[in-house]
Amino acid sequence: MAKLRLEITKGEEIRYISHLDYASAMERAIIRAKLPVAYSEGFNPHMKISFASALAVGVTSQAEYIDIECKEEIDVNQAVEHLKASLPVGIRIKGAAYMQGNVPALMAIVNLAAYEITVPLLAEDIGIIEDSIRWFNGAEAVLYTRESPKGKKEIEIKQYMAKPITLTALEKAVRLILEIRITPTGSIKPGEVLGALVAMFDLPVDIDNLLIHRTGLYISNANRQVSPVEL
Amino acid sequence: MITLDPAMLNRVVKPARYTGNEWNSIKKDHDTVSVTVALSLPDVYEVGMSNLGLKILYQILNNREDTAAERVYAPWVDMEAEMRERNIPLYTLESLKPVREFDIVGFSLQYEMSYSNVLNMLDLAGIPLFTAERDEHMPIIIGGGPCTFNAEPVADFFDCLVLGEGEEVMEDIIAAVSSWKKTGKVNGRSGILKSLAQIGGVYVPSLYDVTYHENGMVAEVLPNCPEAPLVVTKRVVKDLNKVEYATRPIVPFLDIVHDRIMLELFRGCTRGCRFCQAGVLYRPVRERRPELLLKMAKEMVDSTGYNEISLTSLSSADYSCLPDLVDSLMGELKEQGVSVSLPSLRIDSFSIDLAQKVQQVRKSGLTFAPEAGSQRMRDVINKGVTQKNLEDAVSAAFQAGWSTVKLYFMMGLPTETDEDVLGIADLAYKVLDLYKEIKGRRGAKVTVSVSCFVPKPHTPFQWFGQDLANEFERKQQLLKARLRDRSITFNWHDARTSFLEGAFARGDRRLGQVLLKAWQNGARFDGWSEYFKYDVWMDAFKTCEIDPYFYATRHRDFDEVMPWDHLSSGASKQFLQREYEQAVTEELTCDCRREHCSACGVCPGLGVEVLDWGSRA
Numbered sequence: 001m002a003k004l005r006l007e008i009t010k011g012e013e014i015r016y017i018s019h020l021d022y023a024s025a026m027e028r029a030i031i032r033a034k035l036p037v038a039y040s041e042g043f044n045p046h047m048k049i050s051f052a053s054a055l056a057v058g059v060t061s062q063a064e065y066i067d068i069e070c071k072e073e074i075d076v077n078q079a080v081e082h083l084k085a086s087l088p089v090g091i092r093i094k095g096a097a098y099m100q101g102n103v104p105a106l107m108a109i110v111n112l113a114a115y116e117i118t119v120p121l122l123a124e125d126i127g128i129i130e131d132s133i134r135w136f137n138g139a140e141a142v143l144y145t146r147e148s149p150k151g152k153k154e155i156e157i158k159q160y161m162a163k164p165i166t167l168t169a170l171e172k173a174v175r176l177i178l179e180i181r182i183t184p185t186g187s188i189k190p191g192e193v194l195g196a197l198v199a200m201f202d203l204p205v206d207i208d209n210l211l212i213h214r215t216g217l218y219i220s221n222a223n224r225q226v227s228p229v230e231l
Numbered sequence: 232m233i234t235l236d237p238a239m240l241n242r243v244v245k246p247a248r249y250t251g252n253e254w255n256s257i258k259k260d261h262d263t264v265s266v267t268v269a270l271s272l273p274d275v276y277e278v279g280m281s282n283l284g285l286k287i288l289y290q291i292l293n294n295r296e297d298t299a300a301e302r303v304y305a306p307w308v309d310m311e312a313e314m315r316e317r318n319i320p321l322y323t324l325e326s327l328k329p330v331r332e333f334d335i336v337g338f339s340l341q342y343e344m345s346y347s348n349v350l351n352m353l354d355l356a357g358i359p360l361f362t363a364e365r366d367e368h369m370p371i372i373i374g375g376g377p378c379t380f381n382a383e384p385v386a387d388f389f390d391c392l393v394l395g396e397g398e399e400v401m402e403d404i405i406a407a408v409s410s411w412k413k414t415g416k417v418n419g420r421s422g423i424l425k426s427l428a429q430i431g432g433v434y435v436p437s438l439y440d441v442t443y444h445e446n447g448m449v450a451e452v453l454p455n456c457p458e459a460p461l462v463v464t465k466r467v468v469k470d471l472n473k474v475e476y477a478t479r480p481i482v483p484f485l486d487i488v489h490d491r492i493m494l495e496l497f498r499g500c501t502r503g504c505r506f507c508q509a510g511v512l513y514r515p516v517r518e519r520r521p522e523l524l525l526k527m528a529k530e531m532v533d534s535t536g537y538n539e540i541s542l543t544s545l546s547s548a549d550y551s552c553l554p555d556l557v558d559s560l561m562g563e564l565k566e567q568g569v570s571v572s573l574p575s576l577r578i579d580s581f582s583i584d585l586a587q588k589v590q591q592v593r594k595s596g597l598t599f600a601p602e603a604g605s606q607r608m609r610d611v612i613n614k615g616v617t618q619k620n621l622e623d624a625v626s627a628a629f630q631a632g633w634s635t636v637k638l639y640f641m642m643g644l645p646t647e648t649d650e651d652v653l654g655i656a657d658l659a660y661k662v663l664d665l666y667k668e669i670k671g672r673r674g675a676k677v678t679v680s681v682s683c684f685v686p687k688p689h690t691p692f693q694w695f696g697q698d699l700a701n702e703f704e705r706k707q708q709l710l711k712a713r714l715r716d717r718s719i720t721f722n723w724h725d726a727r728t729s730f731l732e733g734a735f736a737r738g739d740r741r742l743g744q745v746l747l748k749a750w751q752n753g754a755r756f757d758g759w760s761e762y763f764k765y766d767v768w769m770d771a772f773k774t775c776e777i778d779p780y781f782y783a784t785r786h787r788d789f790d791e792v793m794p795w796d797h798l799s800s801g802a803s804k805q806f807l808q809r810e811y812e813q814a815v816t817e818e819l820t821c822d823c824r825r826e827h828c829s830a831c832g833v834c835p836g837l838g839v840e841v842l843d844w845g846s847r848a
């Protein structure tokens with residue numbers, strides 16, 4: 001058994017597919033590429049692949065990670081070449097490495113996600129935007145109500161913010177840069193942070209037209225911050 | 232190219248329905264081709280993407296250097312609202328170009344209840360609804376699929392309708408459109424329509440005039456120009472081994488209805504069930520060679536990455552080399568984790584053996600379609616299944632470890648009595664008893680699904696008056712009262728939907744007005760029960776002063792001119808009448824696939840023959 005870890009993207013072309021769709025697209029690409037992937041035993045064998053973190057519908061990413069459990073260790077470059085030829089547009093391979101030894105699951109180790117949110121401005125004055133972000137960054141705690149089919153739940157956002165939000169002004173739009181902690185007890189979605197900014201901090205943006213892009217997933221501790229393929 | 236706002240896509244359900252870029256989808260530069268085609272099925276993406284015919288045409292047309300074929304499906308109601316609000320016209324998934332800019336728009340008409348979506352899509356595309364209102368700058372609107380054999384209710388909206396199999400005729404159509412364009416669209420719209428009318432299997436409704444008797448019946452349907460033939464006869468592919476197949480089908484991102492490889496073993500089914508339209512329309516039986524099928528299957532696994540192959544045909548278990556084919560498929564593809572499935576089971580123990588082989592471990596339910604509850608009724612419809620066949624099949628299934636059985640039936644068949652209806656319940660209980668006998672305990676689950684019979688054109692029952700909706704409902708209650716056991720689940724169809732389907736299935740051109748009115752008043756997605764608006768339809772009939780009962784529930788005489796008499800499946804009216812008469816006297820007709828020819832007229836008339844490898848070996 002060998003565990004092949006890939007760094008892959010989810011591009012603009014497939015922004016609106018769900019995480020499940022993305023996973024099955026990878027599964028089918030792996031079959032087309034004829035990688036020697038392993039399957040689980042039992043009634044309904046499934047391919048042994050796993051992802052670091054689910055990506056929502058409408059979100060793109062330049063840093064997704066997948067572990068592919070292989071029955072044999074074929075040459076990395078060869079595996080990447082075969083897979084490249086089999087990937088749909090919108091998925092590119094940026095890095096690949098076999099993980100040595102008994103490595104923990106991606107899900108269990110990734111604890112930080114970085115995002116860019118690009119959203120059209122509803123105000124001319126960038127100063128208003130800066131004020132609103134400064135206000136949010138300075139707040140002790142921000143309570144956000146998450147509504148789902150299961151009901152309402154109050155969440156404190158700031159505990160998940162790894163860094164203050166920074167911003168870049170674009171033409172008629174603004175780009176926010178967020179770093180969000182992923183913890184065993186939960187996390188917050190970038191869209192929810194924007195929702196809080198609009199609802200509670202008067203951020204004058206056209207939230208319906210937001211575009212979210214994940215720029216990184218990391219394993220972060222006091223000393224260093226590395227991506228899962230840099231381990 | 233259309234730009235799609237994130238705000239719109241963020242808001243709708245399943246936005247990936249509208250953004251394309253799937254594996255195996257093909258994007259061509261429109262400047263490099265001479266003909267552009269938008270292929271459509273007037274229903275939501277997941278349904279449209281599952282249609283085999285469109286997959287085949289997509290490949291055949293895109294194989295041509297001079298043609299770009301793209302896809303468009305009906306936007307779901309949420310997306311439609313967003314598009315209308317933002318003035319976004321209907322566009323194709325490959326180039327995101329407005330459908331209105333294409334040379335040809337082809338709709339696959341699989342069921343009558345999708346007609347309102349055709350109008351809605353034309354409207355969303357900004358294309359005038361009526362053929363008479365379209366000039367030579369507008370796309371040519373073509374219909375295909377089984378409904379074209381009586382698409383009179385939509386005749387005013389289509390430029391042409393293609394009868395029969397599309398593989399060859401679509402190429403003829405492309406050639407005609409391409410040369411018409413090269414000559415600068417000579418003679419405009421009427422030029423191309425007249426040249427299309429001369430292609431076999433192509434029906435151009437505007438080149439025919441319909442006259443009616445005072446009593447409302449059709450008097451005559453006659454061509455109004457020399458280019459249009461008196462009768463349009465379907466196209467049929469002589470040898471399926473020689474035509475292209477969808478070996479590189481598009482692999483969608485989201486789950487679709489049939490999300491697997493479809494391996495079409497053969498076309499046609501001549502078991503001769505008298506209610507079945509497909510059985511007449513796709514005659515004769517033509518099998519693909521097993522070697523070719525195996526090769527195609529491997530190609531498709533490689534080109535798609537799917538890990539399931541469904542053996543699709545009208546009655547797959549009838550394939551002459553099935554056991555060998557299944558063995559070789561499983562043998563050669565097992566390594567790659569590919570499984571094989573059979574969508575329909577014949578009612579015999581042979582089928583159970585096969586099902587057991589392919590589904591080795593998964594014991595999900597088995598589905599059988601006895602179609603009718605009593606032996607008498609099954610003889611009327613020529614469903615060659617006996618009580619013993621059924622008992623054997625179900626027993627074999629229980630012995631093999633299955634415990635869930637689904638049974639499909641119809642009610643409202645010709646000559647049906649309450650006793651026949653209750654026969655359905657008897658059968659369900661018999662299945663429960665068999666389980667107890669075999670296993671020594673209770674524990675079987677039986678689902679009984681009963682649909683309302685809709686008489687279809689080109690079938691022996693085309694003369695038969697459909698049951699009234701309240702008669703259907705009475706029979707449903709009768710059966711419900713009898714099916715009280717907790718191990719039995721009883722599902723039935725909405726009688727009113729079937730009534731509307733019945734009116735449109737055997738309708739004539741006058742129903743076009745009703746369709747238009749109903750669509751204007753909000754009818755769409757009529758095949759989806761949550762959107763079916765019965766009252767809107769009944770109001771539309773009333774406003775147009777058209778009686779739906781005239782079409783749905785009226786018995787016809789054998790000598791009445793049918794609105795579709797000028798559209799031929801190759802099967803003669805005499806054959807259909809003979810079958811109706813034999814139905815009434817409960818006489819069976821054999822399957823011409825392996826027994827003698829029942830002289831339906833298709834083979835001599837169309838110059839084709841039965842291709843069944845088993846019978847020749």
Ligand code: SF4
Pocket residue numbers: 501514515516823824828829830831832833834835841
């Ligand atoms: S002509 Fe005879 S053999 Fe051919 S489909 Fe009809 S009944 Fe069958």
